[in-house]
Amino acid sequence: MADLGPEERELFESLATPLYEETALSGGLKDTDPRIQPDGELYHALKLLVSLNLLVHDHANAVYLPVDPTTVQSHVVGPMSQRGAELLGESSDWARAFGGLSQAWRRSPTAVRGPITEFHGPAIQTFINGAVAEAEEELLTAQPQTGRERASLKQAAELNKAAIDRGVRMRTLYQHSARRHSATRDYVAAVSAAGAEVRTLDEFFNRMIVVDRRLAVIPGPSGTQVGIAVQEPALVAYLVDVFERAWERARPFTNTERTMMNDIAREQRAMTIRMLIEGHSDPVSAKRLGVSARTFAGYVADLKAEYDADTRFQLGYTMGQIGVSGHEDE
Known part of the structure; x- marks a missing residue:
């Protein structure tokens, strides 16, 4: 018998159990039933019941018969x-x-190598998972970009919910763009229901995890698979202060009121303008906004339409003429 996991149990509870009950009450299930054919909606439920020996096929009568589940x-x-x-x-x-x-x-x-330790490749996530599992009081996390795979987020949600159940307070900071990422929304819903607080910010920030205000994990040099674990109290306190300042400016993730969403749209528009004025390339600008290069190009196209400009040069000239800086909303 193949290993059974959560997916098989979900199929068993949702479709296979009603099919078994129907078969038991009717005295059998004809093998010509269109629902259990390879293209039918109950085909996989039937296969599961047969693999569990809860249904057996009576070839002589072309029917599936139920078996006592206690056996x-x-x-x-x-x-x-x-x-x-x-x-x-x-x-x-x-x-x-x-x-x-x-x-x-x-x-x-x-x-006794000191308060700073480097981790490389897969060892980074292993160390982080261990640190989160040992958290006793507080978790602060800053996640600047979305795009993490759903499986990775699901695993993180389980780990974080376990910490919250132990009484650990958790606060997470994302960029505004995370609100449009379905896997991230599911993750936020899961940890928020457990008691975590999640907010989003228009500004770019680096990834960071702080455990109990005694350990901080930050990324190494750009383009490397390096994580830096910091345990120097003064440095950790400084990183916590950076997080707290960003947290105060951020907006609750769960708030979907129209006024809030309008404010977030304005903040993303203002940051797009600042990226253009500062002369960043599209890939860099997209990364700092936490969106794809295509999405950032869409933001620029919206600005061109708003200021009736055909080119980026014309857009910059027009905004310069009327004094647009990208700081007006602030």
Whole structure:
């Protein structure tokens, strides 16, 4: 029998169970039923029931017949319980093994490398996940760009919700563009329901995670797969102050009132103007707004239409003539 996971259980609860009940009450399910054909809406539900031996095919009568579920349940639930017990034991063994490594590390001369540590490649996320799992009081996160994969966000949501359930206060800062990213909206809905606070800001900022105001993780040089863990109290306090100042200027993610959305649109328009005036390239400007290059080009096209300009040079000249700077909204 194939491994069963959340997707199979969801299919079992939503479609397979009603199909089994219907089959049991009617005394059987004809194999010519169009709903269980390869292109039918219940085809996968039927396959699941057959794989679980809850339905068996009577070839002589061309019908599927139900099987007593109590005779099947132990064959499905029992191995899962066994694997769970085995995993618990294995996790305890691994914890003891890592405990020994920790003692060796503390005795090593390299353990006193100072308050700043570099992590490379996949080790960055592994370190962050471990730090979040050990958080006791507060998590501050700044995520400047959207585009993270849905699976990654789902995993992050589970990790963050577990921290919140332990009593950890969590605040997350995104750019305004995150409001248009469906996977990010789902993530925000999940952590907000658990008790997190999420806001968005028009300005560009760097990625950062602060754990309990004792550890900060920031990116290394641009274009590198490097993460920097900072534990120097003065530096962490400075980064927390930067976060707090940005947080005060940000707007609640969950607020969808028309006036709020209009304000956000104006702030993105103002930042687009500033990017043009400062002479940034489209890729750089798009990154600082947290949008794609195509979306940024759309913002510029809107400004051309607003100021009746055919070219960017004409747009810049027109805005300069009337004194537009991109700071008017502020």
